[in-house]
Amino acid sequence: MNGNLIGHLFRLRYKLLWARTRTRNGKIALFVVGYCLFFLSLTFILLGGIGAGIVAVRSGKALWVAQGVLTAVFFQSLITALTMGFGMNAIFSDAELRRYPIAERERWLARHLVAIVDPFWILSIVLELGLLVGLSLLDAASFGMGAVAVLLLFATNYLAARVLGLLLERLMQHKIGSLVLLMLILAVSFGVGTMGQWLAHVPGAGKALGMIFSCTPPFGAASVMTSAGFHVVSGLALLVCWLAGLVFALTVLERRAPSFRSESKKISISWRSIYDRLADLFGSENAPLTGYWLRFYLRNSRFRTMYVISLPVAAFLTFSLGSFSPGGHSDPVHIFVVALGTFPMVTFLGPGKFVLNQFGYSGGGFRRFFLLPADPAAALRTGSYASIILSASLLIPAAAVWIVFEPLRFDVRLLCMLVASGIAGLMGIHGIGLWATMFGPRRGNYNQALGNDLSAMGNTVLVGGMLILMFLPQSLAKAYPSLTQPEQWWLAIPLVVASSAFYVFSLRSACALFPKRREQLMAVVEGRQS
Amino acid sequence: MNAIGISNLVKKYGNVVAVDDLSLTVPKGAMFGFLGPNGSGKSTTIGCLTGLLDPNAGSVEVLGQPFHVNSVELKRRMGVMPETLGLFDPLYAHEFLTFIARMFGLDEAATRKRVTELLSALELADERKILGEYSAGMRKRVAFAAAVIHSPDVLFLDEPFESIDPAGVALMKHWLRRFTEQGRTVFITSHVLETVERLCTDIAIITRPGKLVWQGNITALANDGAIRHDGHEFRALEPLFLHLTGERYADLSWL
Numbered sequence: 001m002n003g004n005l006i007g008h009l010f011r012l013r014y015k016l017l018w019a020r021t022r023t024r025n026g027k028i029a030l031f032v033v034g035y036c037l038f039f040l041s042l043t044f045i046l047l048g049g050i051g052a053g054i055v056a057v058r059s060g061k062a063l064w065v066a067q068g069v070l071t072a073v074f075f076q077s078l079i080t081a082l083t084m085g086f087g088m089n090a091i092f093s094d095a096e097l098r099r100y101p102i103a104e105r106e107r108w109l110a111r112h113l114v115a116i117v118d119p120f121w122i123l124s125i126v127l128e129l130g131l132l133v134g135l136s137l138l139d140a141a142s143f144g145m146g147a148v149a150v151l152l153l154f155a156t157n158y159l160a161a162r163v164l165g166l167l168l169e170r171l172m173q174h175k176i177g178s179l180v181l182l183m184l185i186l187a188v189s190f191g192v193g194t195m196g197q198w199l200a201h202v203p204g205a206g207k208a209l210g211m212i213f214s215c216t217p218p219f220g221a222a223s224v225m226t227s228a229g230f231h232v233v234s235g236l237a238l239l240v241c242w243l244a245g246l247v248f249a250l251t252v253l254e255r256r257a258p259s260f261r262s263e264s265k266k267i268s269i270s271w272r273s274i275y276d277r278l279a280d281l282f283g284s285e286n287a288p289l290t291g292y293w294l295r296f297y298l299r300n301s302r303f304r305t306m307y308v309i310s311l312p313v314a315a316f317l318t319f320s321l322g323s324f325s326p327g328g329h330s331d332p333v334h335i336f337v338v339a340l341g342t343f344p345m346v347t348f349l350g351p352g353k354f355v356l357n358q359f360g361y362s363g364g365g366f367r368r369f370f371l372l373p374a375d376p377a378a379a380l381r382t383g384s385y386a387s388i389i390l391s392a393s394l395l396i397p398a399a400a401v402w403i404v405f406e407p408l409r410f411d412v413r414l415l416c417m418l419v420a421s422g423i424a425g426l427m428g429i430h431g432i433g434l435w436a437t438m439f440g441p442r443r444g445n446y447n448q449a450l451g452n453d454l455s456a457m458g459n460t461v462l463v464g465g466m467l468i469l470m471f472l473p474q475s476l477a478k479a480y481p482s483l484t485q486p487e488q489w490w491l492a493i494p495l496v497v498a499s500s501a502f503y504v505f506s507l508r509s510a511c512a513l514f515p516k517r518r519e520q521l522m523a524v525v526e527g528r529q530s
Numbered sequence: 531m532n533a534i535g536i537s538n539l540v541k542k543y544g545n546v547v548a549v550d551d552l553s554l555t556v557p558k559g560a561m562f563g564f565l566g567p568n569g570s571g572k573s574t575t576i577g578c579l580t581g582l583l584d585p586n587a588g589s590v591e592v593l594g595q596p597f598h599v600n601s602v603e604l605k606r607r608m609g610v611m612p613e614t615l616g617l618f619d620p621l622y623a624h625e626f627l628t629f630i631a632r633m634f635g636l637d638e639a640a641t642r643k644r645v646t647e648l649l650s651a652l653e654l655a656d657e658r659k660i661l662g663e664y665s666a667g668m669r670k671r672v673a674f675a676a677a678v679i680h681s682p683d684v685l686f687l688d689e690p691f692e693s694i695d696p697a698g699v700a701l702m703k704h705w706l707r708r709f710t711e712q713g714r715t716v717f718i719t720s721h722v723l724e725t726v727e728r729l730c731t732d733i734a735i736i737t738r739p740g741k742l743v744w745q746g747n748i749t750a751l752a753n754d755g756a757i758r759h760d761g762h763e764f765r766a767l768e769p770l771f772l773h774l775t776g777e778r779y780a781d782l783s784w785l
Binding site for chain 2: 271287292295300367368372374515519522
């Protein structure tokens, strides 16, 4: 084992991260991510974990609380990694490591050791360690065995995300991949939604569910932390089995190279494809560039995946968040309030990463925009138009789903308010996206289906936007209940007008700025500057 | 009439001077080689000539008119193969060339004819991959096709022959010669001095940081003649280039 070289690669990962701080943007990103987010989050998470540990001991249900906390952290990390791409960036590829004198196993180990020390995964281990510290401070857990369990759980969590990510990537390379994924999400959403009824009406269902969960890594780790004797051994054995199984699965998946669609697909030259006909709607001057952007979006596996799943995800969020009304019971009005936030989300999830970093995935193609005999800003304008038309198209099925499943009596005014909220979100995010594209660009990998390659600015807008959409309508409805009444439907008009005006203002400003900022953008997009 | 004119061009990246007071003219119909060591400012100069970069000082003229990033009509008469090739990776070759043809104002019939002929001539017609999946040589062929599809009056080619097989290079040279015979101008950067020597009629050599050290006609070299400079006689381009840019010999004991 060439430990020395693996150690060098490990250090190189952080040297590369540190190198980004040489630029002004890098320094700002380091401050925001490193200080505001990372250290504050560490403190809160550590305190939160310890708090959970203390609650666990005081309530006398240490095992139960540990199982709950660890399961929540495990699945939250998994979902966040798969949907937002945090912790899924490939720092070094196998091909890059082949230039060094290290064997295949060492390359595998180096790649995953370097990837697992991502700040995102560190956040999850800190929360788990926090729980362990809380439990062991009150003598409810053995710190030594608990630490072993936390480390194994942490590695299992990372490996599970990688395996699922690779499976999703493989799935999306098939023509019916999007459809299969949609069905899977609908099945999971439906399963989770009906879980309560199933547990209440089917005898023994709770026990069966408990049996299934007892075989998961978080339950194994919880046993090791809070139990003694046989339970510790069985918990460790469970974790080791999961770990071995996931390592095996990951190795097999990585060895089986994905087959590219285009290799087996016969291409016949089509001079007037659906992209061109759609692009013609934007006028002959904008049509070629709009046609390019439509292809750019619709040929991207991440865009297609998120585009397909955004409606079921938003529907799931609407009905799951809507079922937790302030009164503690299912309230149709509360579902409507939540839908006011999730309608814009439908238009936000698919193109989010491109809207916030429009040229980050163009690579060397970026400079082509300035060689064309057209206003350079046309590239920015048409990219934004293409994204808007694709995102807006989701509002129609979203409205149809609302009409079918509407918990309240059908009222066209409510539908009008929801669609207006969707349009406002669409125009708002595209407006902000233009500023993020100008001032927070980052070089990304177009072909990478998973991984987060947005800048600190882009991530702040993405995560902040999601949180605002999830909680702002609820806060407003709480403070001003009359705002969500059908009689106030006319508010939809100024909302749409204001958001559209913001978009137009942003587009005009960004178009004027674009030629002036092209050299900085080119340096970032082509990888000469981070 | 000059096809390209550069006057006192200065380009800086922060405090680093990339091109320093460069003045140059390229006659119309010339096959012009623009040479220099790595980092001497060749690509930066092409960037300023094609609207990719803004000069800090000086001016650029193309086809007798001042040129800047918004010179749309001038760009219509220029073909550029940039350093990074400027390809749109998610597109198929025919889609990319059709896009370029439409942007440069070709009608539908001309677009179809030229795209089909270029794909066939450059052996790209059977490719079933998107551009992102092409080899380096194939990418270069597509970028070259994109630079010439609209029959420009001035062609800027940044390292056009690297990674392309000999048959492809021969075809490109044949096209370029015909291009200049029609009175059009070609501006090439290349490190392959033998190719430049046989292909170009005029050259300019710059050295770091973007300073012109020699400009002249080199047709004598292709006809087994010689060029005189600084009291020396040069029968090939390589010794002239090394003389002007500084020869470097270093022995490494371990190599």
